[in-house]
Amino acid sequence: MFLIKQGHIGPRVIMIQGILRSLGYELTIDGNFGPKTKAAVQNFQRRPSVKLSPDGKVGMDTWQTLRSISGYRVINVVDAEDPAQRKRVMGGLNRALARDVIIMYGQSNAIASAISQIMSRVNASGTVAMVRLYSHGAQGAQNVAAGKDGSMMAHRSGFTAAMLPQIKTDFSRLNDVLASFGCLDLMGCSVGGGVKGQRLLSGLANAVRRPAEGGMRVQYSTNTGYVPFNFEGAVRQVYPRGVSRKAWGRSVQNAVPLGHWAKQ
Numbered sequence: 524m525f526l527i528k529q530g531h532i533g534p535r536v537i538m539i540q541g542i543l544r545s546l547g548y549e550l551t552i553d554g555n556f557g558p559k560t561k562a563a564v565q566n567f568q569r570r571p572s573v574k575l576s577p578d579g580k581v582g583m584d585t586w587q588t589l590r591s592i593s594g595y596r597v598i599n600v601v602d603a604e605d606p607a608q609r610k611r612v613m614g615g616l617n618r619a620l621a622r623d624v625i626i627m628y629g630q631s632n633a634i635a636s637a638i639s640q641i642m643s644r645v646n647a648s649g650t651v652a653m654v655r656l657y658s659h660g661a662q663g664a665q666n667v668a669a670g671k672d673g674s675m676m677a678h679r680s681g682f683t684a685a686m687l688p689q690i691k692t693d694f695s696r697l698n699d700v701l702a703s704f705g706c707l708d709l710m711g712c713s714v715g716g717g718v719k720g721q722r723l724l725s726g727l728a729n730a731v732r733r734p735a736e737g738g739m740r741v742q743y744s745t746n747t748g749y750v751p752f753n754f755e756g757a758v759r760q761v762y763p764r765g766v767s768r769k770a771w772g773r774s775v776q777n778a779v780p781l782g783h784w785a786k787q
Contacts, residue, residue, distance in 0.1 A: 524597060524619035525752040528580040531556045533760045534706035534734035537772055538652050539581050541704025542593050543567065544776070547785030552704070552776040554768040566785070582749070583619050590622075592784065595652040595702060598623040598644065600637045602658030604670030611744060612657045615751030631678035633668035634693050645700045652705050654697060657751075660711020660737070663719025684719045687726040694730040701733050703778040709737040715759030716740070724761040734771065736760040 527535050532555050540552040540560060548563040561579035568575040573588055581589070590596060599616055603609040603626045616624055625640045627633055637656075645651060658666035658681065666681035676683055682690050697707070707727055709715070715724055715737030728735040740756040762771040 524583055524586060524599075524616065524621050526580060526582050526749040527556060529556050529558070529561045533758065533768065534708075534736055534762075535653075536560070537734070537768075537775055538702075538704050538706055539564075539589075540772075541702065541775055541779050542589055542595055542652065543785075544779050545595075545782045546593060547782040547787075549781065551772075552779070553772040587620060594650055596623050596645075596650060597621070597653040597655060598625065598641050598651055600625045600627060600641070600654070600656045600667065602627050602656075602666050602668055602670065604629045604668060605659065608657070608659065608670070611746045612751055614746035618746070619752070627668035629670060629680065630668050631680060633680045634682055634690055635679070637667055638693050638696050642696060642700060648699050649702050651697075651700045652702055653708060654701070654705075655708040655710060657710045660709065660714040662713050662715075662717040663721075663723040665709045665711045665714050665723075665737075682723075684723040684726065687723070687730075691726065691730040694727055695732075697731045697733075701731060704775045705733050707731050707733060707735040709735065710742060710754075711737070712741045713739060720759055721761070724759055725765065728761045728763045732763050734760060734762045 527539055536556045537552055537554045540550050543563050544550050550563055564581060565577040565579045568577040575584055599621055601612050601624060625637060627637060656665055659671055663684035669680035714720055716739040724735045724737055736758055738754040738758055742755050743750040
């Protein structure tokens with residue numbers, strides 16, 4: 524339920540490289556989708572038990588097969604309070620056959636509620652590859668269960684950079700379920716923009732001990748193709764403790780044992 528392909532860089536690429544390594548494909552995890560990563564994806568797609576078109580891209584069909592074989596999951600939290608938002612996002616997720624969708628309606632303390640629901644869905648630690656939050660946003664701010672009403676932030680129906688001291692404990696719970704190559708994606712408009720966006724993503728990356736990323740511009744408003752799942756325009760990507768993408772990739776590579784499935 525995304526499109527990741529050659530030329531892309533960042534946490535989503537690290538996620539795919541980590542899953543492929545866990546299946547036995549010998550890759551350098553560096554967050555750069557280059558020719559070797561493309562070749563590994565093609566080798567996966569060509570396997571007799573997979574039988575996908577070997578285009579070297581991780582799109583909907585390839586992701587569904589990777590998920591089924593590896594057991595790693597993407598959990599989507601959708602703010603359904605705004606009907607237009609609900610229609611757009613759920614239309615795309617349903618089309619992509621998304622299995623892990625948490626639907627949130629207007630409520631206070633929605634952050635803690637959403638994370639508790641995530642935890643209740645996970646049977647084993649380290650099996651979540653991505654947590655993705657869908658709602659409206661602004662620079663350094665993301666709704667969770669408020670629709671368009673930003674005034675509900677005072678009741679924790681969403682969160683802002685200024686709320687980091689209060690929400691870090693909630694987000695730190697995700698440490699137990701995210702894979703070492705996992706990431707947190709904030710899909711609201713402009714969440715990663717400006718100084719506030721940098722501060723929010725840095726705080727969340729340190730809280731979950733995984734990369735956090737958010738778009739810096741207005742995001743898409745249709746549910747066609749891969750539009751609901753990929754960021755529009757520039758993306759801010761922040762790694763825990765402010766390390767570089769390559770340094771984070773090295774730490775992930777050390778944490779992910781090379782699997783055997785690819786050699787069977």
